[in-house]
Amino acid sequence: xxxxxxxxxxxxxxQEKKDLLRxxxxxxxxxxxxxxxxxxxxxxxxxxxxxxxxxxxxxxRVGTQAGDLDLALLVDGxxxxxxxxxxxxxxxxxxxxxxRKFIVADTPGHEQYTRNMATGASTADLAIxxxxxxxxxxxxxQTRRHSYICSMLGIRHIVLAVNKMDLVQYDQAxxxxxxxxxxxxAKELGLTQVECIPISALRGDNVISPSRHxxxxxxxxxxxxxxxxxxxxxxxxxxxxxxxxxxxRPNADFRGFAGTIASGTVRTSDRIKVLPSGQxxxxxxxxxxxxxxxxxxxxxAVTLVLDREIxxxxxxxxxxxxxPVSIADQxxxxxxxxxxxxxxxxxxxxxxxxxxxxxxxxxxxxxxISINTLEHIAAKTLRLNEIGxxxxxxxxxxxxxxxxxxxxxxxxxxIDRITNQTIGMGLxxxxxxxxxxIHWQNLEVSRSARAAQKNQKAAVIWFTGLSGSGKSTIxxxxxxxxxxxxxxxxxxxxxxxxxxxxxxxxxxxADRIENIRRVAEVARLMVDAGLLVIVSFISPFRSERxxxxxxxxxxxxxEVFVDAPLDxxxxxxxxxxxxxxxxxxxxxxxxxxxAYEAPEHPDAHLDxxxxxxxxxxxxxxxxxxxxxxxxx
Amino acid sequence: xxRDRLLDTAQRLTHLQRxxxxxxxxxxxxxxxxxxPVMLYSIGKDSSVMLHxxxxxxxxxxxPFPVLHVDTTWKFxxxxxxxxxxxxxxxxxxxVHTNADGVRQGINPFNHGLSIYTNVMKTEGLRQALxxxxxxxxxxxxxxxxxxxxxxxxxxxxxxxxxxxDPKNQRPEPWKLYNTRKxxxxxxxxxxxxxxxxxxxxxxxxxxxxPVVPLYFAKERPVVRRDGMLIMVDDERLPLRPGERPEMxxxxxxxxxxxxxxxxxESDADTLPAILQxxxxxxxxxxxxxxxxxxxxxxxxxxxxxxxx
Numbered sequence: 001x002x003x004x005x006x007x008x009x010x011x012x013x014x015q016e017k018k019d020l021l022r023x024x025x026x027x028x029x030x031x032x033x034x035x036x037x038x039x040x041x042x043x044x045x046x047x048x049x050x051x052x053x054x055x056x057x058x059x060x061r062v063g064t065q066a067g068d069l070d071l072a073l074l075v076d077g078x079x080x081x082x083x084x085x086x087x088x089x090x091x092x093x094x095x096x097x098x099x100r101k102f103i104v105a106d107t108p109g110h111e112q113y114t115r116n117m118a119t120g121a122s123t124a125d126l127a128i129x130x131x132x133x134x135x136x137x138x139x140x141x142q143t144r145r146h147s148y149i150c151s152m153l154g155i156r157h158i159v160l161a162v163n164k165m166d167l168v169q170y171d172q173a174x175x176x177x178x179x180x181x182x183x184x185x186a187k188e189l190g191l192t193q194v195e196c197i198p199i200s201a202l203r204g205d206n207v208i209s210p211s212r213h214x215x216x217x218x219x220x221x222x223x224x225x226x227x228x229x230x231x232x233x234x235x236x237x238x239x240x241x242x243x244x245x246x247x248x249r250p251n252a253d254f255r256g257f258a259g260t261i262a263s264g265t266v267r268t269s270d271r272i273k274v275l276p277s278g279q280x281x282x283x284x285x286x287x288x289x290x291x292x293x294x295x296x297x298x299x300x301a302v303t304l305v306l307d308r309e310i311x312x313x314x315x316x317x318x319x320x321x322x323x324p325v326s327i328a329d330q331x332x333x334x335x336x337x338x339x340x341x342x343x344x345x346x347x348x349x350x351x352x353x354x355x356x357x358x359x360x361x362x363x364x365x366x367x368x369i370s371i372n373t374l375e376h377i378a379a380k381t382l383r384l385n386e387i388g389x390x391x392x393x394x395x396x397x398x399x400x401x402x403x404x405x406x407x408x409x410x411x412x413x414x415i416d417r418i419t420n421q422t423i424g425m426g427l428x429x430x431x432x433x434x435x436x437x438i439h440w441q442n443l444e445v446s447r448s449a450r451a452a453q454k455n456q457k458a459a460v461i462w463f464t465g466l467s468g469s470g471k472s473t474i475x476x477x478x479x480x481x482x483x484x485x486x487x488x489x490x491x492x493x494x495x496x497x498x499x500x501x502x503x504x505x506x507x508x509x510a511d512r513i514e515n516i517r518r519v520a521e522v523a524r525l526m527v528d529a530g531l532l533v534i535v536s537f538i539s540p541f542r543s544e545r546x547x548x549x550x551x552x553x554x555x556x557x558x559e560v561f562v563d564a565p566l567d568x569x570x571x572x573x574x575x576x577x578x579x580x581x582x583x584x585x586x587x588x589x590x591x592x593x594x595a596y597e598a599p600e601h602p603d604a605h606l607d608x609x610x611x612x613x614x615x616x617x618x619x620x621x622x623x624x625x626x627x628x629x630x631x632x
Numbered sequence: 633x634x635r636d637r638l639l640d641t642a643q644r645l646t647h648l649q650r651x652x653x654x655x656x657x658x659x660x661x662x663x664x665x666x667x668x669p670v671m672l673y674s675i676g677k678d679s680s681v682m683l684h685x686x687x688x689x690x691x692x693x694x695x696p697f698p699v700l701h702v703d704t705t706w707k708f709x710x711x712x713x714x715x716x717x718x719x720x721x722x723x724x725x726x727x728v729h730t731n732a733d734g735v736r737q738g739i740n741p742f743n744h745g746l747s748i749y750t751n752v753m754k755t756e757g758l759r760q761a762l763x764x765x766x767x768x769x770x771x772x773x774x775x776x777x778x779x780x781x782x783x784x785x786x787x788x789x790x791x792x793x794x795x796x797x798d799p800k801n802q803r804p805e806p807w808k809l810y811n812t813r814k815x816x817x818x819x820x821x822x823x824x825x826x827x828x829x830x831x832x833x834x835x836x837x838x839x840x841x842x843p844v845v846p847l848y849f850a851k852e853r854p855v856v857r858r859d860g861m862l863i864m865v866d867d868e869r870l871p872l873r874p875g876e877r878p879e880m881x882x883x884x885x886x887x888x889x890x891x892x893x894x895x896x897x898e899s900d901a902d903t904l905p906a907i908l909q910x911x912x913x914x915x916x917x918x919x920x921x922x923x924x925x926x927x928x929x930x931x932x933x934x935x936x937x938x939x940x941x
Contacts, residue, residue, distance in 0.1 A: 012908060015835065020647045089802060091783045092776045094829045101647050103827060115804045122806035245657070246664045250693035258689075260657045289691035299645050301656035301689070314664055338804050352809050355664070413809045420813035422803040 027130030028142035029109035036201035038071025090120040114385040115338035126157040136178040151189040240264035240320040243354040256303040262408035271321035275399035281306040315356030317399040328431035339423035342381035353412035403427035450530035465562030468569035470608040475536040493536040520548035561602035655824040656689040665812040666769035673699040678773035698725040704753040706890035729761035793817040854878040861895030
C-alpha cells in the first residue's frame with residue numbers, strides 16, 4: 001500500500017502542476033465538431049462505463065450512425081439538440097491528459113447561433129476550426145465568420161482541422177488546395193499561428209495518433225499538438241490593473257477593496273493610483289483568508305488595504321501609479337449584435353465593462369463588415385449576428401484599456417434597459433478624444449434661478465399615445481389653463497418640430513428614435529430655461545421615453561398616457577392618416593405598420609374614449625398639483 | 633503550507649488556483665449586483681467546497697447571505713448532524729425549509745413515484761423557500777461535468793417569475809461579464825463551480841482540508857440491494873420488500889441526497905487519498921448513484937425546466 005500511496009502522491013502532484021488550456025471547436029454545421037469532441041473523449045478513455053452504456057442505448061434510439069456509436073450524442077445535451085441532430089448552444093466539456101487539463105467549448109455551426117459561438121470564443125486560448133474536405137471547393141461562410149470572430153476576439157492560436165479526409169480517399173492534393181485557400185483568408189485577418197491538420201473524426205485518423213492512411217502528412221496529430229502548443233499569457237508582465245469588484249467593510253476598523261487582478265503584480269508598499277478619480281495611495285496589506293500575501297499576480301482574487309482613506313468604489317480600477325490606464329467617455333468600438341431586434345443608433349443601452357455599468361448610446365454606426373469579403377458596408381442598423389464599427393458615448397467617463405491590450409478592461413456587453421437581455425458584445429478599439437473638447441459652460445444664472453424668477457417649478461409633461469388619441473387637443477387645452485394660472489409654458493408637438501428642426505427625419509424606427517431624442521433634448525433646454533414644457537408626440541417606444549426621463553432631473557418628468565383603442569382613433573382619424581395607412585400609402589404608421597409600446601406605469605392615464613377634454617385636463621392638473629408644480 | 637504547493641515557481645497559477653479565483657469572482661459579483669442573494673446548501677461535497685470558497689471570497693467579513701437547505705425529511709441523519717455542526721462552527725445564518733404541504737399529504741419516495749416526490753419535496757420546496765424570502769439570486773453547487781444539460785447552462789442562469797429555465801433562449805455570456813439585470817419577481821441561479829470537475833473537487837478538498845460528511849468514506853453500513861443499487865437502511869422508515877434483509881457491507885457514497893434514492897458503492901476507500909485513487913481508476917460516473925436522473929432521457933433538463941435548482 002505504501003508503494004501505491006507514493007505513486008498516487010506523485011500522480012496527484014503532477015495533476016496539480018498541470019496548466020489549463022481553454023479551447024473552442026467551431027465550423028459549419030455538419031463539419032463534425034461534436035463527433036470530434038466525442039472522439040477525443042472516447043479515444044482518450046475519458047468516458048466511464050455508465051456513460052458508454054447510455055451512449056450505446058441512445059445511439060440505437062436516435063443515432064445517425066446506423067446503430068454504431070454516435071459520438072455526437074455525447075455532447076449535444078439539450079433534448080431539442082438531440083432530436084434535431086444539431087448543436088444550439090455552447091457545451092463545455094472537461095478532460096485531462098497526462099500533460100494538460102482542457103476545457104472545450106463546443107460551439108454551434110448554424111448562423112443563427114453565432115452569438116453562442118462568440119460566447120464560447122471569448123474565453124478561449126485556442127480555436128479548432130473544422131472544415132469538411134468533402135465540401136472544400138470554397139470557404140464556407142461559417143468558416144469565414146468563425147475565423148473572423150476568432151481573430152476579432154484575439155485568439156492567437158488556430159488549428160485548421162480538415163475533417164472527413166476518409167471521404168476524399170485521404171488525398172493530399174485536396175488537403176493542400178484547401179489549406180492554400182484558407183491561409184490566404186487567414187492572412188487577411190492577421191491570423192499568423194495556424195496549424196493545419198488533416199483528420200477524420202469519424203474514423204479517428206490523426207486525432208490521437210498519426211494516421212496510417214496519410215503518411216504524406218508529417219505534422220503532429222491533433223491531441224499531441226494541443227498537449228504541447230505554447231500559449232502565452234503575458235499579462236503578468238504588464239502593469240498592475242485591478243477592477244474593484246466589492247468594498248469589504250465588516251466593521252469600522254477594516255476597509256478593503258476586493259477584486260481579481262486583471263494584469264501585472266501587486267506587492268505591499270507599492271504605490272497605486274485609482275482611476276477615474278486619480279487619487280494615489282500605497283498598498284499596506286494584501287488580504288486573503290489563508291494569510292496576508294507579500295505579492296499577488298494576475299488572475300488572483302484578493303482584497304487590498306490602502307494606507308490612507310481615499311474614495312474607492314465598485315467600477316474603479318486600481319493601477320500601478322507610474323503607468324495608470326486612461327479614462328474616456330467616447331469610444332470607437334466593434335460590436336457583435338446578439339438580439340433579434342436591430343441595433344439602433346441614438347438609442348440608449350446599458351453597458352457593462354469590467355465591473356462598471358453605465359448608459360451608452362451608439363452615436364454613429366460607421367459600417368458593418370461583410371464576412372465573405374471583409375468589405376466595409378454602409379449601414380443604418382445592425383441585425384442579429386452582424387458585426388459593425390461604431391462610436392459610442394457614455395454618460396460618464398470610465399477607466400479602460402483597448403481590447404488589444406486587455407481582454408478584461410477592453411471588453412463590454414450591451415443590455416436592453418427594458419427587457420434586461422444581453423443584446424450585444426463589444427470591444428473597445430480606442431478612445432475618441434472629442435469628449436474633452438466640449439466643456440459645459442458653468443453659467444452663473446442657474447436653472448433654479450430662472451424658474452424662481454417665473455415663480456414656478458420647471459418640468460416636462462410628456463404626452464404619449466396613438467395618432468388620433470387626443471394628445472394635441474388635450475395639450476393645447478392644458479396649456480390654456482396653465483396660462484390662465486400665470487404659468488410659463490410651451491408645447492412641443494409634431495407640427496412645430498417635424499416641419500423645422502426634424503425636417504430631415506422620416507418614419508423608420510431609427511428616424512423615430514432620433515426624432516424623440518432631439519425633442520427630449522429641446523425639452524431639457526426649455527426646462528433649464530424654467531418652463532413647463534408639454535410634449536405631445538406619439539413616442540411609440542418605451543426605451544426612448546425612458547431615455548427622455550433620464551435626461552431630466554428627479555421629479556421633472558411626468559409621463560401621461562393618452563389612451564384610446566385603435567378602432568376609436570381610426571374612427572376619429574383627424575388627419576386622414578389611418579385611411580392612407582390602410583391603403584398602404586403610408587408605411588410604418590404606428591398602430592398599423594409599426595408597433596406602439598404602451599407605458600407600464602404612467603404618471604397619469606387618460607382614457608379618452610370615456611373622458612371629455614376638460615375632464616382629461618383636470619386629471620393632469622390634479623397630478624401637477626400633487627407634484628407641487630402648479631403652485632409657486 | 634499547502635498554498636506554496638499550489639503556486640508554482642514561475643508565478644503562474646495552477647489549474648486549481650484558477651478555478652478558485654474564478655469562483656470567488658463569481659460570488660463577489662453576485663453580492664455586488666444582486667439585492668437579496670442566498671446560497672443553496674445541500675450538505676454534499678460540492679456545497680462544502682462552495683461554502684469554503686464563500687468564506688474566502690468575503691474574508692474578513694462573513695459571507696453576506698444566508699444558506700438555505702431544502703430538507704425533504706429523507707436526508708441521511710449524518711447529513712443533518714453535519715449541517716448543524718458546520719453552520720454553527722462558521723457562524724452562518726441557516727434557513728431550513730421543508731414543504732409542509734407535502735409532509736401533510738404524506739408524500740414519500742415509495743408510494744408516490746419518483747417524479748411526484750422530487751417535484752413536490754425538492755422542486756416545489758425550493759420554489760416556496762425562494763418566494764417566501766424574496767431571494768433574487770441563488771448560488772448553487774452544480775458543475776457542468778455532471779450531466780449533459782448542465783454542460784449547456786450559463787454560470788448566471790436566468791429564471792422567469794415561475795422559476796422556469798428556457799434553455800433555447802439563454803442570455804449570451806461572453807468573457808466574465810455576467811448580466812445580473814432582472815425585473816421584479818424574476819431571479820437568477822448562479823453556479824460558481826460550473827467549471828470544476830468531480831476530480832477537481834476532491835483534489836481541492838484534500839489540499840484545503842475541507843471537512844465533508846463521513847458518508848463519503850467507506851465503512852460497514854446496513855444496506856439492501858434494490859433495483860441494481862445498494863440502498864442504506866438509515867432509519868426504520870425504509871419499507872423492506874419481501875425477501876429483503878439489511879446486511880452489513882463496507883460501502884461509501886460518491887454523491888449524497890435522499891437516502892432511499894441514493895446508491896452506495898462497495899469500497900475500501902476510507903481516506904481522502906484512497907478516494908482519489910479510486911477515482912483515478914473509476915469506471916462509472918458519480919450520477920450513476922442517483923435514481924432521480926434515471927427516469928428517462930433528458931430528465932434533468934425537464935426537472936430544470938420546472939424549476940428544480
